[in-house]
Amino acid sequence: MRPIIVIPSRLASTRLPRKPLADIGGLPMIVRVAKRALEAKIGPVVVAAGDQDILDAVSELEGVQGVLTDSSLASGSDRVHAAIQMLDPSGAYDVVINLQGDLPLIDPASLTAVLEPxxxxxxxxxxxxxxxxxxxxxxxxxxxxxxxxFGDALVTRALYFSRMPIPWGAGQHWHHVGVYAWRRNALERFVSLPQSALERRESLEQLRALEAGMSIGCARIEHAPQGVDTPEDLERVRGLV
Known part of the structure; x- marks a missing residue:
């Protein structure tokens, strides 16, 4: 595999305005995420920005390439696809890791784990x-x-994703961490598909892939990193760095 890490990022967040530039211990959040990606040492790191201010924030971060994408793109997956088409039209990188820009505490080892499926x-x-x-x-x-x-395994197949506590009944539940390793052809196919019925109902774009018959494999990690979606999340993360 020849992976590349792409971090989609835009300023238009309704719950936390200008979220990628939020200060966490003296650094913008997008810089902290990019530094974690660099620490994984598995391939080039790209920030796919929807706004120039984000590119400016990472411009002096050695080893990170920034690319400006259309701010109107509908999803992070669309932004990742747009960036990789600009940077690697020949397909030299056959796996694209989509790392969410609101995971400043992601363990770099998780970016290796996501390749295992x-x-x-x-x-x-x-x-x-x-x-x-x-x-x-x-x-x-x-x-x-x-x-x-999972049983005793470290990798298994995802059957469904939901905001509800699935499956029903006693037993372990699993928290989805929104980092994806896409085969290049799978990403190409995904962005060409229309939104699916279950995707719209659950507001989860990965269901588009499942409804289209694509296979999603899960790698087990021990702890879900704290994401940043709200001002309360931001304060919690600030207390952890």
Whole structure:
């Protein structure tokens, strides 16, 4: 595999305005995410920005390339695809890791782990799952859960994603960590598809892939990193650095 890490980022966040530039311990959040990506040492790191201010924030970060994409793109996956088409039209990189720009505490080892499902040639997309640790985490709508069963394995197949606590009944629930390793051809196919019915209903774009018959594999990690979606999340992360 020849992976490249692309971090989609835009300023238009409704719950936390100008989120990528939020100060965390003296650094903009997007810089902290990019530095974590560099620490993984698995391939080039690109910030796919929807706004010039984001490019300016990472411009002096050695080893990170910034590219300006259309601010009106509908999703992070569309932004990642646009960036990779500009930077690598010949397809030299056959795996594209989509790292969310609101995960400043992501463990660099997780970016290696997300590649593990792609060791199976029938898997189109790799992602991450961590054990749910509390009733709040299980029931919170902002925490996406995965219907899957690892057993004793470290990699398994995702059967469904939901904001509800799936599957029903007693047993371990799994927190989806929104990092994706795309085979290049899978990403090309995905962005060409229209939104699916379940994607619209759950507001989860990965369901478009499942409804289209694509296979998503999950790598197990022990802890879900704290993401930043709200001012409260931001204060929590600031207290951890």
């Amino acid at each position: 792609l060791e199976n040639p029938s898997c189109d997309i790799g992602t991450l799952a961590a054990p749910v640790q509390s009733d709040w985490e299980r029931d919170a709508e902002q925490v996406v859960k995965i219907a899957c069963d």
